[in-house]
Amino acid sequence: MTELLLSESEKTFILHGVQQNFRGDGRTRSEIRPIVMETDIVSHTNGSCHLRLANTDILVGVKTELETPLPAHPDRGRIEFFVDCSANASPAFEGRGGDNLAADISRVLARSYASPEILNLKELCILPGKTCWILYVDILVLEVGGNLYDAVSMAVKAALFSTKVPVVTVSTVDGGEPELDLSDDPHKATRISVQNAPVLVSLSRIGNYCVVDSTPEEENCSSASLLFSVTPKGMLTAVKKIGGGSFQQTSIQAAAKQAVSIGVEVNDKLLQKLQQEEEMGRKREKIGFLL
């Protein structure tokens, strides 16, 4: 995305490194860079997460609002993804430049979370046909350091985990219009189950091998990437090829296996860490942006 100029020797160096399973920063082909994240840092949201994967910086805010359900699905709530590629992330994103990428990421997320098995939207319904919760997931890309899709999906999952949906009860229906009561206790809230929420794993093809979590230099060398959305159970909810290269059928199958094993592990560790953070309680010291 940024103006990265690599010489032929640099590209060859990266290619050889990938072949020998020893990349520029010492990682193997299946290793991911360190991730630092924190949830619940934006005060005006119902859930939020700030995630930093090496140089990629993502901020996600989840807001819950009351809305009428879609006529086709009166017993379900809704979830909408909006991505904003900030111009700070890359000069290419200035003005309308980042719009195509943003639309792409939000579509992939929407497809990954579309299945009813992933997110139980029926829990978000308050009164069928009349009121439901709609989750607005707003993603802000602050910096791009390679591997954008993966970082965004992890941040979204973490933000949804930390989302506190207020408890709303319906009291008597007064003349056709239901009365909604919000609980008096501001800390009383229901949580969304993200047990089945997927994480995106993108594998970039460099030479004959696929690498996970590519740096911008490696992305420059790769002809194409495969994006897999992997649930904790190892199912694929969305698969996409990105970039202008082509794949052999056997390479795709091998990449799928690799992605599933990595995806399951990432999901596992992510949930572990989120639960650890949760146990620290409400009184934990918030570090915010001084990561």
Place this chain on the structure above:
Amino acid sequence: MPGVDLYRNTGPEGSVDYKIYQEKEDKNLEKRTDRKDHELRKMFLKTGVISHAKGSAFIEVGDTKVEVGVYGPREIPKRSDFSMKGILSCEMKFAPFACSTRRGHQRDSEEIELGLLLKECLESTVRMNLYPKSCIDIFVTVLEDGGGVLAAAITATGMALADAQIDMYDNLVGSCISVNQGRFLADPSLDEEVSCSDAGHEQGNITIGYLNTSEQVVCLFSQGVLSSTSMDTALN
């Protein structure tokens, strides 16, 4: 707000498709009545349908009708896009009456995504190094969605590019498979594609763009929940 149409009078916002109030008839999807699981629907392909375009193609597969027009190679409109390799631009649009529910006139995010997907699919197919400093524009219009739209669009685009006499590495075809409860249905119709996935079983669709002779997959797109073994079998 993205997709807000400022130039057209789009009609009242609160309108709703009447079909949601209809009793949903339980379509029997246990068995295909008109063909076997691995059989494709009858296809009609014609090139040269748009007289103004350099190349064009029309494809009709079952109920799905897609039209593609190729313009170019022509001069790059913006100097800033100068490239010795040539650029491809691909736009996909569903006609408002194409699907069961009416679509707007502006391109929504699904159409933008499919357009980008098609463009990336063509980047390995078209010999862009033979068209420096030029751009090739491809416009895809879906006239009716009867299932397997992306696959039909890929096939039609390959034909339209051939009709426009643009050099390519290989024949491009698109194909689509729907996985439903362990059954692999080739070239699914709309019902089979969108069958209700409330139950816990696997249900999904995979579309690929394929180069025949060199056996390369240039486009891969999937929706729904699948296990990796199903994906393997479906690709085969």
